[in-house]
């Protein structure tokens with residue numbers, strides 16, 4: 256994707272925004288850590304504690320004031336993704352998993368069925384470096400199946416970046432886009448889904464979440480963006496792009512099932528394939 260050159264001041268403000276966005280990964284880690292402290296957690300991430308920071312805790316407190324359902328939503332979202340990924344890996348010979356906007360995701364190590372499969376983790380270079388440093392310090396090593404890919408998805412061609420990292424587009428793959436696309440511009444989102452379609456053989460599998468435009472109006476400062484989330488209707492969007500929906504759910508309905516609490520704010524999680 257060719258991008259116009261930014262002036263120095265625009266570049267600095269974009270770097271500040273990217274730094275802020277990067278820290279949203281710490282909030283999600285705090286949420287997973289807190290879930291793991293419960294007597295019967297819905298998902299358990301034993302590594303989440305490594306990424307807990309005062310800043311992440313503070314951001315979560317602020318987020319919960321605007322979105323009291325935030326932690327519940329993110330936990331049922333993670334469960335939906337884990338369950339679908341497990342089913343897909345059971346049914347198909349999946350060799351590669353690509354996690355876009357991976358943040359502090361530790362599925363490569365926490366989900367046993369991913370051992371022996373390549374997991375490409377893509378995020379901003381700073382985020383990747385930070386995560387590697389934490390893991391090396393705390394665990395002495397990275398999960399052996401992980402391939403770290405430092406890239407700004409707004410500036411890179413995903414196909415080139417993944418190929419350079421050793422991704423084989425002939426192999427059946429699963430892609431996870433969890434907590435990502437609402438940080439991208441409409442142009443970036445369009446470009447990303449076109450690339451995902453083009454690099455995928457039929458049968459590739461995808462997991463995505465997306466927030467509604469109405470709920471983004473009430474979003475907490477840590478999640479605030481000047482733009483409305485795009486696309487407005489993700490199901491129609493994916494169909495128009497040529498993908499097939501396998502299952503879509505509203506997180507507010509999943510919290511009713513798993514936590515006995517239902518919320519009306521629309522936030523989708525979607526499993527789909529090419």
Ligand SMILES: C[S@@+](CC[C@H](N)C(=O)[O-])C[C@H]1O[C@@H](n2cnc3c(N)ncnc32)[C@H](O)[C@@H]1O
Pocket residue numbers: 276277278279280283284355356357358359360377378379382406407408409432433434435438439
């Ligand atoms: C809300 S966090 C979600 C992290 C992780 N997927 C999870 O659910 O725990 C969003 C992640 O997307 C990454 N991200 C956002 N925009 C990105 C971009 N343009 N390029 C690469 N990574 C990006 C952030 O750095 C951050 O790690």
